Amino acid sequence: MTDLGSFLSANPWAVALLKIAVVIGCMLGVIAYTVLAERRICAFIQDRLGPNRVGPFGLFQPIADGMKFLFKENVLPAHVNKLYYILAPTIAMIPALLAFAVIPFGSRLHGEPMVIADLNVGVLWVFSIASLGVYGIVLAGWASNSKYPFLGGIRSSAQMISYEIAMGMSVIGVFMLVGSLNLTRVVEYQSGLWLFFKQPLGFLIFMVAAFAETNRLPFDLPESEQELVSGYHTEYGSMKFALFFLAEYANLITASALMVTLFFGGWQAPFFDLSRLSPCVAGVLHIICFAFKMLIFMLLFIWTRWMLPRFRYDQLMDLGWKVFVPLALLNILITGLVIAFQT
């Protein structure tokens, strides 16, 4: 143990690699079980049981699903643009995993900050990486060379660009208060009062925009089974389809983590100042606290999906441009006025 400790303290790159491996490993595991949770919760809401055959309570279902996806025949339709057809699922998956790199998921363990890259432009990194996710969907729609995927791809690019603006502007209030784009700084700022209580409007806009950006109901227009079969991934099968699926859930996880970090105190526990405990215990508890808050938001995403009907396309656009963009501007104005009067 001491050998490992001294090796890690001597080699910062090894620490970074270890953190990356743990985070990606955890994320993939959580994704697999979020899919299961979604299927079970959906079933309960619709008065069914859901997948409960594999293992106790269906807990091994993700393993069975994974095996199935991996061993399925890899069909390459004849009418597709091969290069982009194969690239698209990868392009969708990579940003989904990368965006998590700057999110602080805990305080410190052995003096090591629990964030992969503590960038001073933190949230801009998340936004710029997340904005690349749309390429996967657009290219999939285009390369499939067929009507429904194409319509799905077009819809998705319009939707994601529209809501990106509202999303970006909704967090400006947060950064006006904190005075830094660094997410670790944002979490430290919330040690007293969570930012949700100072920026309720900002949070509301951010949350709705997050639903739209992750293509989740009530904004899953790019997929919308009833009109577009299943939208941009209609022509995909086996592992390539699974990658789109994983990317969607990875985006969901990142969006939840971002909401926790920006508005709900990040890894800090409410009411108790855990840092009075011994550093090791506090470090572990902080990570658990972060995971727990994230879980609540992920459940919210899943719950909403099975509760609300889908928006119509023009309603979606009206809501984005005519309601949320002006509201976000109003939020910035009010925040600015409050800061100006306080100083």
Added chain:
Amino acid sequence: MENALFYFFSGAMLFFGLMTITSRNPVNSAMFLVLVFFFMAGLFVLLHAFFLAAVQVLVYAGAIMVLFLFVIMLLNAADEEKRRRHWLGVIASAVVVGLLVFEFGFVLWSGNLDTVLPSLDAVGQTEAVGRLLFSSYLLPFEIVSVLLLAAMIGVIILGGKEKKA
């Protein structure tokens, strides 16, 4: 290390820039241009300008190029088959290239490189950009915003539904 990365990023930028203007398929061109923006962001990171790098990816690769791709797909632009060259286009591009070469040459040979490079501290990047925008570069900044406003109003008027008289 930094030098090697610099040459790698610049070389890749030049290569993909060439690919952008030589490929026949407009979607390929657009994707190569995205790669060019990426490597440009890499160059910004080498200069410790993280804010610029993030904004480069966010605005150019993440928003503007998606719109380009959107338009290309909506128009369903096929491969460019015939290559018609208009003499006016050739002259105009030659003039622009000539001016650019002249400018770069002038800056390089005048030897003022050290004073041109601003001193960048790795911490307050975003703050530094903001301060400069609202102090030394306030007038150009405001002019650009007025230009953008005018463009926006123009687009709304052009794109709006025509009212029946």
